[in-house]
Amino acid sequence: MKKLKKTQGKLGILLPGLGAVATTTIAGTIAINKGLALPIGSLTQMGRIRLGKRTEKKQPFIHELVPLQPLKQIVFGGWDLYEDNVYESAVHAQVLEMDLLRKIRKPLENIKPMKAVFDHNYVKRLNGHFIKEGKNKMELAEALMDDINNFKTENQCDRIVMVWCGSTEIYIQESEVHRSLESLENGLRNNHPDIPPSMIYAYAAIKSGVPYANGAPNLSCDIPALVELAKKTNTPIAGKDFKTGQTLMKTIIAPGLKSRALGVEGWFSTNILGNRDGEVLDDPENFKTKEVSKLGVLEQIFEPGLYPELYGNLYHKVRINYYPPRGDNKEGWDNIDIRGWLNYPMQIKVDFLCRDSILAAPIVLDLALFLDLAKRAGMSGVQEWLSFYLKSPQPLNNVPPIHDIFKQLHKLENTLRYIAGEELITLLGQDYE
Ligand SMILES: NC(=O)c1ccc[n+]([C@@H]2O[C@H](COP(=O)([O-])OP(=O)(O)OC[C@H]3O[C@@H](n4cnc5c(N)ncnc54)[C@H](O)[C@@H]3O)[C@@H](O)[C@H]2O)c1
16 A cells, blocks of 8 residues: 555535534534643544554554544534534533533534434434425435535535434335445435435435445445445445444453353343433334344354354343433443353443443544545445444445454554554564564
C-alpha cells in the first residue's frame, strides 16, 4: 500500500439523527477543541500502538502512525425530524452538564438539522414533522444526495463521511429487494416497504462515494445490494450497532471465561434506561431489532457446537426496560451462571452504571475518522477491522463475524500497521529466544 499523505482541508461528518449520541459527539468534539475536556474513550485521539519487537519500545500514538483528520478541521451536520438545533437537542438529551453546554452554546446553535427522510411506520414512537416529501423513495435519496453536495460546498469540505445516529427502526429481514443493486434501485422507485429510511440514507451516502457507518441495529447498509454499490463507488462501509454498555462488557468477559474452558449455562441481562432511545425501544417491533443484535454475541464467542459440554445449554436472555427517571444514565445488570471444575456452579454479577451516549460518542468519532482513513487508503466495501466498535458486525463475504473484543482489537491494530506499511504483529515471540 502506498504511503498516505497528511489529510488536506476539512472533513464533514454528517449524522442522520441529531439526538443524544450525535449531540454528545458534536458537543464533545467542540469542547475538546476548546481545551475544556479530554477525548477519553477514543482510540484515534488517545490510543497508542506497538510497533516492532517489544524490546524496541516503540509505541507511538495511533494518530502519529496513520494520518487522521485533525479534530480542529472537522465540520458537523445532520438531519432530524425535529427542528431543534444541536444546542437545544443536547439540552433536551440531558447527557452533558449545562455548565459545559453554555460555554459552547454558539457553535452548537449554528448547527441546524436538515429535513429528515422519515416514515412513521418504521419508528412509531416519534412524531416530528420536519420531514422531506417526495414522490418515491428514490426521489428522497436524490434529495439526500443534494443535501450532501450542498453541505460539502457550503462548508468547503474536502471530504464527507456519514454515521447513522438515528433511532432504531422496526425489525426487517433481508429479502429479495435487497439482493442486488438493480432490485434495490427498482424498490426505491416503487416504494418497496422493506426499504426503511436508514437504508435510503445509506444508499445516498454510498452512491455519492461517502463512507457510511451504521450505529443502530437496523439493516441499513448490511445488504448485498449496498455492498455491491460500495464496491462500485469505492466506498468503505461499517455496521452495525455501536458496541457500548452491556454488550461491551459481554465481549470483554465472555472471551475470558472461554479462554479458561469455564462453562456457562445462563446469562441474563437486563437494563433500565430513560432516554428517547429507550422510549423507541419500548415498542416491541423496534426492540426486536435490538434484541437480535444483542443476542448474536455469545453464540459466536462460545461456539456451543464445538463445545457442547461447556456451552450447549446456554440460556441467554436480554431485556431493555424504559424507565424515564434514569434518562441517558443507564443501569445494566448481568447475572452469569458459570460452571467450574467437576461442574461446580458459580455466579458472576455485573452492575454497570453507565452513560449510554458518553460511551457511544467516541465510537462515532473513531468510526468517522477511520472510515475516512480507509477511503484515502483505497479500501472499499465492508471494513471488518472496524467490528471492534460494533455489536453486530456486518459479515464480510458471508464469513461469520468475530465478536471477541481482543481479537477485534488485534485485527484493528494490524490493519493500521498494514496501512502504515509496518510489520504485522503475530505475538509469536520465538525470535526473542
Ligand atoms: N447510546 C448508545 O449506547 C447506543 C449504543 C448502540 C446503538 N445506539 C443507537 O444509536 C441510535 C441513537 O441513539 P440516541 O440515544 O442518540 O437516540 P435518540 O433517540 O436520542 O436520537 C435519535 C435521533 O434520531 C432521530 N431520527 C429518527 N429517525 C430519523 C430519520 N429517519 N432521519 C433523521 N433523524 C431521525 C430522532 O428524532 C432522534 O433525534 C439509536 O438507534 C440507538 O439504538 C446507541
